[in-house]
Amino acid sequence: MGNIKSxxxxxxxxxxxxxxxxxxxxxxxxxxxxxxxxxxxxxxLQMRKILQERFGKYGIEQDTKLETLPCIGATYLxxxxxxxxxxxxxxxxxxxxxPQVITKNITDKESDHIEPLYLSENKTFQELKxxxxxxxxxxxxxxxxxxxxxxxNVALDLRGEKIFIDMVQNQTxxxxxxxTIADTIKEFVNYVRxxxxxxxxxxxxxxxxIDPTINLHSNCSVVMISPEMYQDLLLEFDRNLCESLxxxxxxxxxxxxxxxxxxxxxxxxxxxFDVGWGSDISAxxxxxxxxxxxxxxxxxxxxxxxxxxxxxxIREMLNKSIQLxxxxxxxxxxxxDVPDENILAIVxxxxxxxxxxxx
Amino acid sequence: MLDLNEISxxxxxxxxxxxxxxxxxxxxxxxxxxxxxxxxxxxxMNTIGVKFKNNEVYVPEVLIAARAMHAGMDVLKPKLAETGxxxxxxxxxGTVKGDLHDIGKNLVKMMLEGAGFEVIDLGVDVSAEKxxxxxxxxxxxxxxxxxxxxxxxxxxxxxxxxxxxxxxxERVKVMIGGAPITQNYAEQIGADGYSxxxxxxxxxxxxxxx
Numbered sequence: 162m163g164n165i166k167s168x169x170x171x172x173x174x175x176x177x178x179x180x181x182x183x184x185x186x187x188x189x190x191x192x193x194x195x196x197x198x199x200x201x202x203x204x205x206l207q208m209r210k211i212l213q214e215r216f217g218k219y220g221i222e223q224d225t226k227l228e229t230l231p232c233i234g235a236t237y238l239x240x241x242x243x244x245x246x247x248x249x250x251x252x253x254x255x256x257x258x259x260p261q262v263i264t265k266n267i268t269d270k271e272s273d274h275i276e277p278l279y280l281s282e283n284k285t286f287q288e289l290k291x292x293x294x295x296x297x298x299x300x301x302x303x304x305x306x307x308x309x310x311x312x313x314n315v316a317l318d319l320r321g322e323k324i325f326i327d328m329v330q331n332q333t334x335x336x337x338x339x340x341t342i343a344d345t346i347k348e349f350v351n352y353v354r355x356x357x358x359x360x361x362x363x364x365x366x367x368x369x370x371i372d373p374t375i376n377l378h379s380n381c382s383v384v385m386i387s388p389e390m391y392q393d394l395l396l397e398f399d400r401n402l403c404e405s406l407x408x409x410x411x412x413x414x415x416x417x418x419x420x421x422x423x424x425x426x427x428x429x430x431x432x433x434f435d436v437g438w439g440s441d442i443s444a445x446x447x448x449x450x451x452x453x454x455x456x457x458x459x460x461x462x463x464x465x466x467x468x469x470x471x472x473x474x475i476r477e478m479l480n481k482s483i484q485l486x487x488x489x490x491x492x493x494x495x496x497x498d499v500p501d502e503n504i505l506a507i508v509x510x511x512x513x514x515x516x517x518x519x520x
Numbered sequence: 521m522l523d524l525n526e527i528s529x530x531x532x533x534x535x536x537x538x539x540x541x542x543x544x545x546x547x548x549x550x551x552x553x554x555x556x557x558x559x560x561x562x563x564x565m566n567t568i569g570v571k572f573k574n575n576e577v578y579v580p581e582v583l584i585a586a587r588a589m590h591a592g593m594d595v596l597k598p599k600l601a602e603t604g605x606x607x608x609x610x611x612x613x614g615t616v617k618g619d620l621h622d623i624g625k626n627l628v629k630m631m632l633e634g635a636g637f638e639v640i641d642l643g644v645d646v647s648a649e650k651x652x653x654x655x656x657x658x659x660x661x662x663x664x665x666x667x668x669x670x671x672x673x674x675x676x677x678x679x680x681x682x683x684x685x686x687x688x689x690e691r692v693k694v695m696i697g698g699a700p701i702t703q704n705y706a707e708q709i710g711a712d713g714y715s716x717x718x719x720x721x722x723x724x725x726x727x728x729x730x
Contacts, residue, residue, distance in 0.1 A: 180671045258671070261620045322623060325580035329534065385579040385623070461670045461700035496671045
């Protein structure tokens with residue numbers, strides 16, 4: 162397993178919830194934010210400026226260029242919706258929230274007959290393509306990417322809770338849906354990375370500092386199933402994606418990555434893992450000794466804890482990961498009232514560890 | 521004579537058809553409906569709840585067990601009504617405003633029903649006004665609120681404040697839960713209870729009514 166070594170020692174990434182951007186800086190996240198070329202580019206620049214002005218002194222986004230860049234997706238947000246939208250789920254866009262997917266609740270029959278999408282005929286994909294083409298015409302190139310979710314996440318958006326019933330009582334039906342989603346994801350990711358060179362900065366910004374070409378598959382919903390069920394039903398799709406989309410990583414934001422780590426260890430060629438807050442980091446490191454572990458801090462705790470407590474938590478997390486040259490720290494989806502002091506606490510704690518390593 | 525443990529075990533395996541059949545058989549054998557409920561269906565759901573809490577089973581297994589429970593309850597309900605068996609309490613439940621996630625809330629609902637509560641489900645994206653109206657209309661013992669997002673959990677405070685303004689706060693116990701919620705947060709906003717998982721929610725709810 163694994164040759165990933167970060168160019169930035171102990172990279173740190175912060176992602177704020179739209180509420181933070183809206184309440185503190187007036188940015189809105191309606192549909193135009195994602196699909197209108199002019200608004201897209203303007204909002205992207207504004208976000209970079211805000212981050213640099215507010216946190217540049219902490220070293221965050223310090224080297225960001227403050228010029229308009231043709232960025233096709235929201236790489237400063239956690240916003241997974243587009244694959245579900247492509248499959249026909251209704252999406253609610255709002256000024257202060259990430260796009261929310263309305264579960265489609267497809268029937269047994271619809272599930273049994275579902276087919277991979279033809280991107281050339283897909284309305285949502287064509288809207289994205291139009292955005293890409295417009296930006297390319299104007300700038301000559303495009304950058305950035307769009308969160309492409311994950312197989313079980315999208316299955317839940319399409320089938321609702323019934324996907325869990327299928328996984329126990331009708332595995333043929335579940336596999337058909339997973340396979341269809343995986344095929345669509347593959348085609349979508351290949352398109353995006355062929356245009357921009359990346360696919361997953363929008364899933365976790367840490368990869369920007371390690372290897373921006375990593376393709377990060379979101380396994381947010383895997384927290385709800387047993388390791389046996391993951392390995393029986395979903396591992397094959399992760400394997401398939403992993404073979405096609407190299408370099409490959411897994412985003413496991415649930416609090417039980419340690420129970421799924423053995424399954425993930427069976428994914429040859431997956432070298433990067435987002436480790437959800439509450440997971441047993443020591444156990445993950447033991448099972449994935451050479452992988453890059455990107456440790457996620459709790460955004461709820463970031464709101465309420467004192468800086469000392471945040472520093473203490475970060476120290477504990479880093480100590481448990483052991484291989485610090487293969488470790489990152491991130492905190493994603495922080496709300497409007499997260500104190501800047503807590504951001505600084507993370508930055509300073511990580512800086513201490515960087516110094517220790519360099520000595 | 522049917523052993524009610526068989527109903528409990530079949531329910532835990534999620535075999536809805538068989539549970540329905542066994543409940544019918546028990547009624548035919550003139551087993552008291554309350555016994556079928558308590559020593560068959562509720563016992564089965566309680567066991568599933570404990571296993572869920574201990575990470576021995578996961579969401580899919582709880583869902584299929586709950587379906588089996590419903591299959592049994594559909595047969596049993598009219599008989600329970602005839603014999604005057606009542607629910608142990610009433611809960612109004614919903615996911616707070618701005619939050620469309622419902623799996624956690626649905627699991628809690630299932631575990632509460634499995635524990636013998638009547639549950640009125642307000643769905644997702646429920647405003648403070650809607651929670652207050654439901655308390656006025658249904659007179660529940662407990663109001664349950666769920667939030668998955670750190671950015672929507674703050675709306676729980678608004679609900680509690682609205683209950684106070686409507687002078688309903690003393691009439692109902694408020695329980696909260698969801699991924700970002702903690703005991704500390706529950707205390708901070710003045711909720712009566714916090715449960716870290718669906719099974720604990722059912723256990724904690726019982727303490728408020730028994």
